Amino acid sequence: MDKGSDKDTDKRAVPVTRRRFLGLGVGSVAGVVALGYVGLAFDFLNPPPAGAEPLREVGQTGDFNVNEPRLVTYKGNGIEQGVYVINLGAEGWLALDFHCTHLQCAVNWVGSVNKFMCPCHGGVYDIRGHVLSGPPPRPLYHRVIKIQGNSVMVGGRQA
């Protein structure tokens, strides 16, 4: 209710009758309950943030030759998952998501031409995941990668 109507002596102001009071009360309680359900639904359906995956070890630094991307796999969320780990030598390490950024087919590293290629619509990426040709609108997603001692750790997606 707007406060104005109490002070207002305007004849058109609607008096708060019992019926109107009850109606408003029932209406607002129903509104709050409905909002509660919506909020719960949102909480349940809200997906985890993109980078939520925990760091996990996927190999030893010695397993990865320089400039030879390798798809390492692990179990997660009920499925076999994978990530390309790339040892760029002096330039450090890179972990690339293997889903093409066009429509998310799985890209393959083709060693003979040193490129990632997507079989679906011919997307091509270089070793760092930059688009060389084809429809992909952006580079391959980076995943978090950390070298701890000798072990290679990979985490969730970076924006």
Added chain:
Amino acid sequence: MKGWLDERLHTSSLFQSLFAHPVPKRSNFLDYLGFATLFAFINQAVTGILLATVYHPSASGAYASIQTLQNSVAGHFVRSLHSWGANFMVVLVGLHLLRVFFAAAYKRPRELTWVMGGILLIATLGLAFTGYLLPWDQKGYWATTVGTAMAGYVPVVGDFLVRLLRDGTQVTGATLTRFYAVHMLVLPALLLLAFVPHFFFVLRQGMAATDELQEAEARGEDVRKISRPFWPDVALRMAAFVLLVGAALWLIASLYPKGLGAAADPLNKAHFTPEPAWYFFGIYQLLKYFPGKLDGLAMVGLPLIGIVVLFSLPWLDRNPSRRAKRRPLALGLAGVLVLGLGLLTYQGMNSVPKALAGTGVIAQPSYSKDIQPILHNSCLQCHANIATYPGTLKRVTPGNPETSLLYQHITGSVQPQMPFGQPPLPKTQIQTIKNWIRAGAKNN
């Protein structure tokens, strides 16, 4: 019994008001398509409940549970019924929509019936899309991956939408659980919520086909000659038509039982190329005509326009006439749209690789019988014009394989080796192509 019910619920007057009206003789089975759709839905509900009693909704159990089901005759048949039933339902909804459009039945005063029908159409397609993932085979897994990825092209919220659909950044067990809930609970509930008013409006307003009788009556004509009573004449015709549809469904489901492909492999080690269910082939094919950065437009813009037009059609189309002759624009536009979609769907289905018979090397290959199918399977997805004779000839020097671009690329003597990013063609196919070029690359 009848009297007992009537005494309490006044069923006979209810029955009278619902079913006693006359229907014009001109009305035919096309006006029963909605009823047939309802039958298809009931089939989906019954077989769906049966499937739910044996299905394991998890990434580790889904595929195995379907495999087990396929081993029992009744189980396999129920799955075929459900899968074919989905196709029937999509087709029947589509035909029903076309019929209603053609008869101009969406116009005043039946706008709301049409809008509810729009919701039913979307719920049906949603059911088809979510159901595709549930067997957790390669087809479903990758169609879902690509299908949900399209939502990523929505401006600003795209990435969030994709994660919302998948419950994560990729299609995982969590996606399966989510799709299962949507397929089993959310969409059927939506469908029923839209169906009840949809059906109620029809009962309340009568079929659009009956309007002409009321007009004739108002003019003081005797309508008995041009009509037949709904009960029992038309009702029986309806039932007969629906039974025919049902018989066709059972026949097809038993003649062409639903198979089960390889289990989902999220790493796609076998280089499976994703393809959608056939009713999404139109969009799939359309994407090929939107080069580069424009394809986002085809994935988001066109469907959005489609939905907006669908729901606002009764108000967009201000032409009050229901006669086909007086609606050239509406019918013309719709005709172009339907033809276009049909053509796209046809093209899309044809450009999907089919398994080639393992024929080995062919010494004297024919272009249409031996070469074209290989090109169709392995090149057409990227090279739109390669599988026509002139298109092939552009890449071939007749008589000389070694200097033919086609041969050079499939052998890798000129990089990049084709098919791009996939394993090379089998040696037998390469040899067959070589033989054909050497023999003069004839159009035979």
